[in-house]
């Protein structure tokens with residue numbers, strides 16, 4: 001089970017969204033976040049939600065998978081909702097002791113919740129439809145202009161792609177160490193938080209030791225294969241923008257214009 | 267035949283903390299290895315085999331003497347990348363030498379570093395993967411493969427760089443018997459295709475498959491010759507508590523019982539054949 005974790009987010013399919021260049025998809029998410037912060041009423045959110053629905057349909061990712069992405073932030077969602085509903089001043093609708101619910105509070109709470117949900121869905125769609133390795137390649141390409149002002153674009157992307165390679169391995173390693181400790185009577189499940197945290201130390205120490213070993217071995221193997229940073233390096237899979245990519249990007253920009261004019265008009 | 271690797275009076279010391287003495291891993295070692303040959307290096311743990319291997323492509327630089335690869339001094343910065351392209355290296359741990367989370371991207375890593383044209387990289391990658399029988403795994407993730415399969419990917423990654431020589435540092439040490447067999451078959455195939463092979467191993471039955479065996483002990487060359495010549499020195503090998511192949515051991519015991527087995531019988535097949543004809 002633990003072996004599949006890197007693939008966890010990615011939903012394999014051959015949809016137009018999957019085929020889109022990862023750079024366009026990253027730009028798309030950034031633009032969409034901008035859209036969500038420009039919008040200031042529910043008409044705007046309606047437009048954003050409609051656009052997102054269209055994107056979901058095109059991506060062929062089942063709604064079930066998208067909802068799964070919302071689960072981890074459910075708690076945050078509920079907390080911000082409660083904070084907003086009780087903290088915002090306005091016309092009081094209901095009061096109990098120091099707790100009061102105002103019309104403004106309800107409005108803000110719903111408003112923020114919708115914004116957050118749309119934002120999470122849009123960004124999880126990026127990882128659902130793009131392989132991690134394409135994502136790091138896209139980030140490298142997008143950041144490459146910044147290399148001129150000293151941002152180590154290649155190194156950042158290389159670090160991320162190596163992390164992708166080794167995270168499953170380290171998880172397996174953790175699994176192995178835990179089982180070995182359990183076989184010798186270690187107990188990770190009972191006791192209070194402090195005790196449980198303490199019982200993790202014998203796992204973390206060997207894990208650190210082995211990750212340093214891996215790092216050393218890997219650095220040597222990379223050098224042996226003539227790795228010398230991004231300079232002079234070519235890529236087997238060159239990223240080329242196709243017609244659809246330009247079209248998609250144009251539509252995203254057009255939608256930004258729609259959102260801006262909606263805000264100005266209403 | 268011309269030589270690819272030439273080691274002249276090389277020594278190597280690992281520096282340690284201030285007050286402790288450096289570790290002398292290699293002491294005044296000289297060796298030439300010819301183009302297209304298949305050499306096995308054997309020796310006990312800590313005898314300096316890995317240190318020697320890392321000195322052959324400039325991963326470590328000798329602290330004394332010189333190492334030349336195709337005439338280039340490994341200490342010469344200008345040709346270090348030529349050296350590493352000429353002498354590829356496969357390490358012991360199959361997990362810690364793959365870079366990418368996709369098999370074919372990993373094989374492409376070396377040629378990409380060399381700045382090879384994308385179209386050619388694609389051809390090299392496909393060819394290298396099929397030469398290690400891993401073509402159908404090209405879009406898989408390495409962590410889903412077995413140790414032997416990962417090691418084959420590592421070999422493909424080196425082959426795609428078109429080296430003239432590949433140094434294998436105990437490539438089968440962490441594999442099961444089946445994985446070991448697969449890797450040995452691939453190594454022999456690569457040798458048949460004209461690639462010079464240096465195989466570091468502690469399995470004697472792997473070493474007898476080479477044309478030449480070099481035994482290293484305490485950082486020096488202890489014995490050097492064809493497998494027949496080396497394993498003839500049964501007592502010498504035993505004196506540094508190294509093993510000999512099972513067939514050599516058995517033949518030696520039979521000799522002690524008065525059965526005259528020629529000294530060039532060193533493989534199990536050879537021994538079986540001889541014993542069957544014995545009367």
Ligand SMILES: Nc1ncnc2c1ncn2[C@@H]1O[C@H](COP(=O)(O)OP(=O)(O)O)[C@@H](O)[C@H]1O
Nearest residue numbers: 280289291309310311312313314315316317318
């Ligand atoms: N990084 C290192 N730092 C210090 N000493 C080392 C290091 N690597 C190896 N050695 C020492 O160098 C000697 C040779 O090691 P090595 O070349 O790894 O031997 P082998 O591969 O034959 O087992 C050993 O005594 C070992 O302890």
Ligand SMILES: [Mg+2]
Nearest residue numbers: 315316317436
């Ligand atoms: Mg070693």
